[in-house]
C-alpha cells in the first residue's frame with residue numbers, strides 16, 4: 001500500500017463505526033463511571049450517520065471523506081466528543097495532500113490532533129482522548145522517520161493509542177465532565193480515550 005485512496009478512508013470510517021457499535025455499551029459504561037453515560041450511544045449515532053452520508057453522497061477524494069465525516073460528527077454527536085472528533089477530521093482534511101502517502105497522512109493527522117488541543121485545551125495527561133491520539137500521532141511520525149510501511153505503521157499507532165487509553169486509568173481528569181469528579185475520576189479509563197483507540201484500531205484494519 002503506497003498511497004491511500006478514497007476507498008481506504010471510507011473503509012476506515014466503516015470499520016470505526018463497526019467497532020464503536022460493537023463496544024457501544026462498554027464506552028457508555030466507562031462514561032457512566034466518570035461522566036453522564038452517553039459516550040457509546042453518542043458516538044454510535046454519529047458514526048452511523050457518517051457511514052450513511054458516505055453511502056448516500058459517495059465521496060470522490062480522501063479529503064471529501066474526512067470533511068464529510070468531520071461535519072457529520074460535529075452536527076450529530078451530542079456532547080463534547082462530537083465537535084472534538086469533528087475538529088480532528090476537518091483539520092486533517094484541510095492539511096491533507098493528495099495522493100496520500102504515509103508521511104502525508106501522519107502530518108495531516110498531527111495537524112488534526114493540534115486542532116483538537118486548540119479547541120479542547122487539553123494537554124497530555126489530562127485524561128482525555130488526547131492521551132490516546134497523541135501517542136498514536138507520535139507512533140506514526142516515528143514510523144515515517146524509520147521508513148516503516150503503512151500497514152505496520154498503523155498497527156503501531158493502534159497499539160500506542162490502546163496503551164495510551166489504558167494509561168488514563170490512574171490519572172485524575174482535568175478537562176471535560178469527568179474533571180468535576182476531582183480525585184474520584186481516578187481508577188477509571190477515560191471513555192474518549194477508549195473510543196480514540198477504536199478509531200486507530202479501525203485504521204490498522206483498513207490498511208490490512
Ligand code: ADP
Pocket residue numbers: 031035036038039042043078079080081082084119120121122127128129130175176177190191192193
Ligand atoms: P460529554 O462529556 O459532553 O457527555 P462525551 O461523553 O461524548 O461528551 O465524551 C466525553 C469524552 O470527551 C471524554 O471522555 C474525553 O475523552 C473527551 N473530552 C471532554 N472534554 C475534552 C477536552 N476539553 N479536550 C479533549 N477531550 C475532551
Ligand code: MG
Pocket residue numbers: 031035036037038039079177
Ligand atoms: Mg458523556
